[in-house]
Amino acid sequence: MTFLEWTEGPLWYGASAIFVVGAAWRLFGILRLGRRVELSRPRASAASGALAAIVRHALPRGEYVERTWYHVVAGYLFHLGLFALLLFAAPHVAFIHDRLLGVGWTPLPRWAFIVVAELAFAGLILLWVRRICDPVMRQISDRDDHLGTWLTFIAMLTGCLALQETSPVLRGIHMLCVEVWMVYFPFSRLMHAFTWVLSRGFMGANYGRRGVSP
Numbered sequence: 001m002t003f004l005e006w007t008e009g010p011l012w013y014g015a016s017a018i019f020v021v022g023a024a025w026r027l028f029g030i031l032r033l034g035r036r037v038e039l040s041r042p043r044a045s046a047a048s049g050a051l052a053a054i055v056r057h058a059l060p061r062g063e064y065v066e067r068t069w070y071h072v073v074a075g076y077l078f079h080l081g082l083f084a085l086l087l088f089a090a091p092h093v094a095f096i097h098d099r100l101l102g103v104g105w106t107p108l109p110r111w112a113f114i115v116v117a118e119l120a121f122a123g124l125i126l127l128w129v130r131r132i133c134d135p136v137m138r139q140i141s142d143r144d145d146h147l148g149t150w151l152t153f154i155a156m157l158t159g160c161l162a163l164q165e166t167s168p169v170l171r172g173i174h175m176l177c178v179e180v181w182m183v184y185f186p187f188s189r190l191m192h193a194f195t196w197v198l199s200r201g202f203m204g205a206n207y208g209r210r211g212v213s214p
Contacts, residue, residue, distance in 0.1 A: 004168040007175035008099075015179035022186025023194060030198060043210055053204020054197060074126035081120025085156070089113055091163065117160055124153055148190045151181045 001009070060068040086092060090107035097104035108116065128149050131137045158174035185191065 002168070002172075004172040004175070007172045007179065011179050012099075012175065015182040019182040019185055023191065026186055026191055027194060027198075030195065045209075049207050049209060050201035050205040053200050053207065057200055071127065071130055074123045074130070076123070077119045078123025078127060081116050081123060082152075082156070084108065084116045085113070085120060085159070088116075089159075089163075091159075113163075117156070121153075121156065124149065124156070128153075144188050148184070148188050151177075151184055152190075155181045 060072055087096075088105075088108045090110075090113070093104050093107040107113075128146075131141050131145060131149070155174070155177045158170070158177045162170040162174040164170075181190075
């Protein structure tokens with residue numbers, strides 16, 4: 001078995017199992033906490049409060065724009081760029097069709113892939129620079145934050161290097177980096193990709209129930 005066959009075979013299935021089971025276990029642990037018993041009568045809808053919090057906090061409020069524009073712009077560049085690369089990069093579309101779902105869709109043209117990749121890299125680098133330069137962010141950041149950033153960066157970088165498909169070794173290295181990232185994901189703060197909706201909705205529901213605008 002070649003290196004590429006190993007990374008796209010046993011290692012891929014093992015990493016996928018750890019990713020799915022680990023993420024499901026984390027989400028189940030959060031959901032099973034349930035909600036506390038409320039003794040007061042609700043003044044408004046908790047559901048509408050949750051939805052309002054998710055929508056409204058997608059952009060900063062006017063009075064905070066000047067202080068938050070940097071990480072908002074960088075965050076959208078990275079997260080939207082990474083989302084587009086994961087789902088619409090031509091090799092990923094082919095992989096999803098051949099190995100996962102059996103269906104595919106139109107991938108990004110090469111020029112669009114390059115633009116999106118540059119935006120995603122720019123956003124990730126800007127977020128990390130803020131993390132190490134801002135005094136507050138530097139104090140609240142730990143090894144998990146930096147490790148998650150660098151694993152994501154390396155997975156993206158090896159993916160770009162493997163794009164030409166000139167060497168199966170490069171593709172195998174990219175697959176291996178992605179698999180390490182997948183194994184690390186459920187047990188790190190990278191889980192915020194799934195849990196941000198829950199945390200923001202929970203906060204909004206609490207505010208909404210009290211009739212307070214989230």
